[in-house]
Amino acid sequence: MSLGRPPQKSSGLAQTEAASARATEDRIELLQSGPSREPDGGFGAERFLDREISWLDFNARVLELAEDDTVPLLERVNYLSIFASNLDEFFMVRVAGLKRRIATGIAVPSPAGVSPADQLDALETAALALQLRHAQVFADTIRPGLEDNNIFVTGWDALDAEAQARLTTYFNEQVFPILTPLAVDPAHPFPYISGLSLNLAVVVKNPVSGKELFARVKVPDQLERLIAVDGPRAAAHASRVARYLPLEDLIAVHLEQLFPGMDVVEHHVFRVTRNEDVEVEEDDAENLLMALEKELLRRRFGPPVRLEIAQDINPNVRALLVRELGVSEEEVYELPAPLDLRGLASLARIDRPALRFEAHVAHTNRYLNESETSKSANVFAAMRRRDILLHHPYDSFSTSVQAFLEQAAADPHVQAIKQTLYRTSGDSPIVDALIDAAEAGKQVLALVEIKARFDEQANISWARKLEKAGVHVVYGIVGLKTHSKLSLVVRAEKDGLRRYCHIGTGNYHPRTARFYEDLGLLTCDPQVGEDVSRLFNQLSGYAPKSTFKRLLVAPRSLRSGLIDRIEQEIRHAEAGRQARVVVKVNSIVDEAIIDALYRASQAGVRVDVIVRGICALRPGIPGLSENIRVRSVLGRFLEHSRVFVFANGGDTVAFIGSADMMHRNLDRRVEALVRLGDQKQVDHIVALADRYMAETTASWHLTPSGAWIRHATDDEGQPLEDVQEWLLGQARRGRG
Known part of the structure; x- marks a missing residue:
């Protein structure tokens, strides 16, 4: 078996792609082969799928959307563009990083029995096969489809x-x-x-x-x-x-x-x-x-x-x-x-x-839209009535999170605003609100993460603009990226100071909020406010031993906190109580988290994983992960929320936040998850997870071998439910 690159000078695209496909089958056999038990009864390193190949498999799923003739034509064109941009980043970061580590002799995590050089060769071979397939989709399908609609890319x-x-x-x-x-x-x-x-x-x-x-x-x-x-x-x-x-x-x-x-x-x-x-x-x-x-x-x-x-x-x-x-x-x-x-x-x-897809106009969350007048809702009054769980882009970002900060900037009773900024837009109303607040004499702290990949220069510009307006700008903790999504507003009220918080799964970016799927919590719960205050103090000052009640914070307590929760599910299962774990993330590669999920599966805990991108976990393997299912949902919106649910013996607990299950998130970033305090919100999150995992929902299923199989139609050939379209319908009917 050879992992060498297929012949570069074939007589045509079809021959080159066929050679690449054969080489791709070889690398799957080598990198994604089913696990074999070691003498000690364990599964060894082969219990993990290769993360880089998994990333390419994710981009292949994007390409499948471009190939799907049930998707509107111009949306398929967009998926082709997204695929190209994704693959560029893969080479600039993932392939480049692997080459650098090989050249400098740094240990490279790789599948069992595969040398770093063979791993790199397999990646390059797989990437070539995908690029050829990408080009063929445009030439054979998309371009003729455009021409059928009087749109010509011509010479x-x-x-x-x-x-x-x-x-x-x-x-x-x-x-x-x-x-x-x-x-x-x-x-x-x-x-x-x-x-x-x-x-x-x-x-x-x-x-x-x-x-x-x-x-x-x-x-x-x-x-x-x-x-x-x-x-x-x-x-x-x-x-x-x-x-x-x-x-x-x-x-x-x-x-x-x-x-x-x-x-x-x-x-x-x-x-x-x-x-x-x-x-x-x-x-x-x-x-x-x-x-x-x-x-x-x-x-x-x-x-x-x-x-x-x-x-x-x-x-x-x-x-x-x-x-x-x-x-x-x-x-x-x-x-x-x-x-x-x-x-x-x-x-x-x-x-x-x-x-194109039917136009979507985001609706104001029903709990922010209780007034019968045309006047915009008072976000602070709404937060005092209840915690508000936001789901973007189905809930409007501009009438919720953006309105929260704009009203805070204009409110004379607001004393201070603290805000993390990881990525934001070029004409950011969030930044404008912080500047307005500072110019109005409020205490404003902005934690700008200037190391956000490919947004570094933009964030440096924002930092300088904020500083000129009198905002206190800090860059977080040395050695760590600040990836948590936090807003804290301190307001003077009749009974004293009250803290209002927003904790989210996505960036404070009004433009991407229109097509990124994210969750956020607006709350004035005193315990959450205290936790968020402590975290901001840790980020701006010296508070390395801060403890939290409703938050799990990386790098100190997030991984261990989640593993403790998983171990608790194991104990519930062993005692015959309700036990289940749901994880919804962009990527899951952290070995400690995955091993904890394997132990849960072996104890009889039902584990459901919804992952958009990279997945190193192998589901459905007897003796290892037979109780684990993995699904991936891709569509018109980019699935971006991070959710963690634990059945907890019948008293279900749910967290939302910024962290993916990757080493960089858990060890080298400041991340925050918040535990939801409203049981109705917890039930809503569980119902949402059930819909994502349902056999009647269109999704990709991960097999034990590492292959992703698309399930788009039922046994009669009828389309399965698109969960994003269902959510759009719910939002239009005001049931979000």
């Missing part, structure tokens, strides 16, 4: 003379001035190629000497990748033809203007992915902000981890790129044009309601 030669003239004018006025051709010769070294940029490798010839030279032209990323040939509004009309020309094609047909006096012999599109993970040695950094800015500058020049080239590339140009970029043959990915299908996002935004 220059297919355009009429009038369209070509318009585009030439556009090129001369909008494109040509920002292009910079970079020649390669003894006086001009090979240029730096920025990560994720699309480039043209150009071969030109001096007509006098006959000598051929190489040049590189970067496709500007500040311009739309797909140019609307017939204007931006044409595609909105189903009866009108709307044509889109890739920007690189427009540049290619006008290369002579960039190299006057030279003959353009040929051109080829290529793209480089670099290691863009950030590592800051905080213990040695006198100023974290300055250290991170320096590291961000270094990230731009990280080593390449992937070279994408078009399949029809000249072998000599290919060899030059490989040599000058310093990539290995295993890092070269030959793909059908067009490269970088992230650009399809512009097509996904076309205003054609018939080709």
